[in-house]
Amino acid sequence: MFFHIVLERNMQLHPRFFGRNLRENLVSKLMKDVEGTCSGRHGFVVAITGIESIGKGLIRDGTGFVTFPVKYQCVVFRPFKGEILEAVVTLVNKMGFFAEAGPVQIFVSKHLIPDDMEFQAGDMPNYTTSDGSVKIQKECEVRLKIIGTRVDATEIFCVGTIKDDFLGVINDPEAA
């Protein structure tokens, strides 16, 4: 789910950037450093929407760098347990399938796929029901529920299920 939050960060600026454009330099450095990163606490920082305040700079002893505490608003994407997401399938194998929802990767294990769906190997591996009415393959859209999250250095990885009510493949005519 997307959130709009205020975060604070201490930005270090080299003296070469001082001058009339100090603020602009600070802001562009913040954007370069922060946008696109991921932390376990806040999730993916998708975009910075504004700067709330820039505090007084503190000169660091010995180096001449100045540290500015910057408060900024940003849009973050953080998946939660129990959240319902619509994801696009990227890989199908006999252990389950991988799907992507925004910047986050989700794995749905075979055990969390309804029992009546079997893995079919081939050029286009897929999971199909016994009567062939429902098929999960690459590029398919599925609605799934997150049941767990794991945070790496630069990304969040989730585990999901489609075994509950109202979950599974989304058919185009009935797109929610």
Add this chain to the structure above:
Amino acid sequence: MSEKGGKGFKSSLKSKSGKDDSSTKPKKTGKVHFDHNLGKSESRFKVLQGSDDNFQGFSASKESKGGKGSNKAKKSSVSKDSQPLELKTEKELPENAKCLMDCEAFQILQGIKEQITVLSEDPTIKIPVPFDRGLEYLKYGSCYMNPQSVRQILDPLKKHGVSEGEMCVIANVCPESTDEVFAFVPSIKGRKDKINQPLEEALAKLSKIKKST
């Protein structure tokens, strides 16, 4: 209900430390285990719902009980219950975190993208990958064009105790029926009788403004 939320709480704590045990234990266990385990910390949990001051204490007591049992519970209602609660009391997000509906987030990101394309004469400005992916996800995922109208339609539900986070979940799911809403947001199941009628009206209005794909 609060007990279930507590469980979810615990699990979210685990995920904060980088590894989520529950993801490796997909088996569902009975709710009974939960209730027994949580008896002692019930009162603490109630306080937690209002603030996160006691969060540390709570987690310590939970951990001492042997978190494995608590993490095992995969009962869908438990984890779903915890989700709206997590939005309010999740320690990881600052208290001023505002949930965004997918359509709102789409508008914001679209605006930013337009600004970036204007500024793109500077070769050092690159559009980060999560931004692109997020925007793409929202373009196809969000089913309403106008977030203000969605808010107007869902605001009356606040009178019936639906929280901001729950509203966002409902809007993001684009439900076709009240059954879907109760399945995905079980924390409002308790108020089913009171909320069923206003929810049905809201869903009827939402289906009119749904984006045609």
